[in-house]
Amino acid sequence: MSMPETAPKTVVGEPLLLIREFSRLSRLSQKALRLYDALGLLEPSLIDPSNGYRYYRSDQLQRASRISVLRQLEMPLQRIAEVLELEGTAAAAAVAVYWHEIETQHHEKRGLVQYLIQVFEDKELPMFEILTRQVPAQKIASINGRVFQPQIASFIGQSMNQLYSSLGQAGVTPVGAPFVAYYGKVDADSDGPLEVCVAFTGSLEPSENIVIRIEPAHQEAYVVCPKGLVKSLPDLLHAYDAVAKWLHDNNKHNHLPCREVYFGDWDNIGDQDPAFDIAYPYTDQA
Amino acid sequence: MSMPETAPKTVVGEPLLLIREFSRLSRLSQKALRLYDALGLLEPSLIDPSNGYRYYRSDQLQRASRISVLRQLEMPLQRIAEVLELEGTAAAAAVAVYWHEIETQHHEKRGLVQYLIQVFEDKELPMFEILTRQVPAQKIASINGRVFQPQIASFIGQSMNQLYSSLGQAGVTPVGAPFVAYYGKVDADSDGPLEVCVAFTGSLEPSENIVIRIEPAHQEAYVVCPKGLVKSLPDLLHAYDAVAKWLHDNNKHNHLPCREVYFGDWDNIGDQDPAFDIAYPYTDQA
DNA sequence: TTGCTCCTCACGTCACGTGAGGTGGC
């Protein structure tokens, strides 16, 4: 006594939901549901082999709801899949980690907004004193990296530690202050590249990730910044702008990546103490 | 005495920048620059007609920088173009408006995160008392709309005003409390649809945006909510979940859009006072 | 038998990234 083919599909007495109904109840679009099926993120509990109809159980609504909320947080589908692999508390923790990243980025953006609004309003800015200096050709040891904004501080710290310990092991003397050269934007979406550099005298072999190269002699314009400036993104950007403006006003041309020179004893000084330079190498216009 | 063809392009003595150099200085990718050119957002000041080479002036770096920052704020290119059409203060205001939208969405998301984490941790929730009632078939006047989350409150308010004034002008008596039926998700990316409804007796002609229809008789399960609940998105979502869970536990099936019934005198009550119901119409499982 | 619902392509959107394949300038 087989069921007639036209009977509505059921599991243990509970009727299965067609995609339209499941879409309505979950508030996920049919297109989204088909995509989640294809990706294995939310598969119908039954697919009719003869016509491909998708049938969902109503208890799948819980997973659907969680996916929906995570998507509202703009979490990528791949990451959602990972979160939903986890148990209760671990899943909650994974969400918290994700959200912390988002909060960090949001904070950054607030600084950018402040900066932008000041730029558009053409605010009088605290005068920056622009200095220039001649930098001789130097042999440097450097570590190149591509990192996004949240990791930048730890990347710089670790790289400097590695550079100094390599120099130390080789019995080689560092010269002057370490600096970081920026070859590209570093933010939540762009990962540089950037280069953490220490000049030295003597001879050192390059290692797996340490490059030895000559930084050519050049002029550079710079501003001396207090340690606390790194805490204020808008002010930091204004300082960059001030140096760039000086180059433009004085008909100079930036030809090497701009850099931050960390001359201060970072851990033992206050926010008001001078700690680093923002420097733009330049040539006179060709 | 024309210049030889191979001379570097210049304007009034200042050399023009090729795309690679402009890309380096602006920290915008070449691909992005070509796109902005195609869209008219940032056009090179000169394009060599013979080979299509793009040449930029260095003073275009300011516009490039602003575009870059606005993109870091995830502003769409179209909107960036609109902002850059504006003058200083107006542009600053446009950025502030945009940012306010982002802040609003961010706030919403914080509520979602709280809710989600509680869901994953399977927190004991304040018990909601689920009630049921029989709702008779009613004639209703309604306004359908598609709005995103930020506009939802004003849309509901305006629609209710319009409905009540139309009823008033027609000398028709409203019956019971107005309600809002949700046919789809309403958030920053999804715009419902939703329907603002008032039941009435008598006869009323439909107008441009007012639909007259019969809401069928049904059972519904509901929770009574204090006014202040709307301020706490996580608690609001838990309340929805509580009703949905009741339906599931009692083997009921939601067949009509869920709704919020606004019976309270909204402007003259406190946050603790009961103000609205969250209701799910249901049938017994077929 | 008529609609309504479901299905699977296929193409569009947004802001690019990433080659492929070809020309041009020093």
Place this chain on the structure above:
DNA sequence: TTGCTCCTCACGTCACGTGAGGTGGC
């Protein structure tokens, strides 16, 4: 002449939206 830089397609990415064209179930 050799590379290096520039160019224009064209396709990929991400998470869908929006038809087109066709089948199936009540």
